[in-house]
Amino acid sequence: MLAALTEFFEAIVPVVKAEEPEEEVEAVEEEASAEEESEPEAEEAEEEEEEEEDPEDTFPAIREECAETKICHPFKHHFDECVERVTKASEEEGYEDLEYKEDCIEEFFHLSHCVNDCAAPKLFATLK
Secondary structure (H helix, E strand, O other), rough: OOOHHHOOOOOOOOOOOOOOOHHHHHHHHHHHHHHHHHHHHHHHHHHHHHHHOOOOOOOHHHHHHHHOOOOOOHHHHHHHHHHHHHHHHHHHOOOHHHHOOOOOOOHHHHHHHHHHHHHHHHHHOOOO
């Protein structure tokens, strides 16, 4: 069965086999060995370039600062209270059977909006 399938595909798809002269094979092998020797040096240079190019992301730190500001503190306080309330409720018996389960989406969006409004000007001021 397998032989029949192989013959069928060989009849449809032409099979081409090429032989390389021995001189070309030796030249290709020499080039490959020369490339292998120079690859570690090239990889080290690339790694150094990557390390130098990646500046530290300041946005998370700016967002943390903004969340603690006088303007955003009430939103963070409401969000933290909500998270605490939901966590306590989820640990109680029968929580899985409740029809309505509170989430903190609204509080999260209020906090995110305030933090982003505060952080955006600071972030863009630090960019080049």
